[in-house]
Amino acid sequence: MIAALDQARGTQAVARLNRLGGAADPVERLRLIGSEIAGGLVFTTSFGIEDQALLHLVLEAGIAVEPVTLDTGRLFPATYELWDRTEKRYGLRIRSYHPDGAALAAYVADAGINGFYRSKADRIACCGVRKVEPLARALAGAAGWLTGLRANQSNERNHVELASWDEQHGLIKLAPLLDWTREQVADFCAANDVPINALHARGFLSIGCEPCTRALDAGEPERAGRWWWEEGEAKECGLHVDAAGRLVRRTALA
Numbered sequence: 001m002i003a004a005l006d007q008a009r010g011t012q013a014v015a016r017l018n019r020l021g022g023a024a025d026p027v028e029r030l031r032l033i034g035s036e037i038a039g040g041l042v043f044t045t046s047f048g049i050e051d052q053a054l055l056h057l058v059l060e061a062g063i064a065v066e067p068v069t070l071d072t073g074r075l076f077p078a079t080y081e082l083w084d085r086t087e088k089r090y091g092l093r094i095r096s097y098h099p100d101g102a103a104l105a106a107y108v109a110d111a112g113i114n115g116f117y118r119s120k121a122d123r124i125a126c127c128g129v130r131k132v133e134p135l136a137r138a139l140a141g142a143a144g145w146l147t148g149l150r151a152n153q154s155n156e157r158n159h160v161e162l163a164s165w166d167e168q169h170g171l172i173k174l175a176p177l178l179d180w181t182r183e184q185v186a187d188f189c190a191a192n193d194v195p196i197n198a199l200h201a202r203g204f205l206s207i208g209c210e211p212c213t214r215a216l217d218a219g220e221p222e223r224a225g226r227w228w229w230e231e232g233e234a235k236e237c238g239l240h241v242d243a244a245g246r247l248v249r250r251t252a253l254a
Helices: 007-021 026-036 049-061 077-090 101-111 120-139 182-191 198-202
Strands: 041-044 066-070 095-097 144-146 163-166 171-174
Touching: 007 026, 007 163, 007 171, 026 049, 041 049, 041 120, 049 077, 049 182, 066 120, 077 198, 095 120, 101 120
Parallel strands: 041 066, 041 144, 066 095, 144 171
Antiparallel strands: 163 171
16 A cells, blocks of 8 residues: 555556456446555546546545546636536535646736647647646645546547556556446436536537537547647647656556
């Protein structure tokens, strides 16, 4: 069991979690995570359907986790409404982290209020200020980071593993729903009265900031509506990549 930010013990715990958790269901995985990681566990939610299902499962598993969200200031009204409904549904508060005011002002002064459309570099810079830096504060001191990542969300994510060592943040990154399909997630939410974003029914399968998200056309992959003007490129905001900008590749779970 790891209780502090220790890479040697952390990577050993990663190997055990991947070996023991491969055949388990998400609740069993979460309880295994709770027994393996004694330090703080942080769950970052963007209120997408996976995150809503995972919050429900975390509470069902009964493990100690702090739910947090990154409020970029550019979210859809429907996302804020869901945030409120979720807190009422589960009787909890979800702690929010916001962009640093001075850094955000400097970015807007340089790029403009919608400067992220200008170039990929400007978009990545916006994500850096609004999401990546607040995430670092949200994870500071944690031993484990729970995410709603699934392997079939995109080609770039199909190597997601249950547990991996996140060198940037010095903790274990966890994806208990890695092998669930979107249909499984949606069925779980419907069966368990889990509140979901009203935008999902309007074709928004992956929801981020309002200016950077559109509804999908028929037949488009799940994340095609994110940063759609960068069509044809691997599209990530920077939260789930390593220092070189690459998603961590998965090893066998057996």
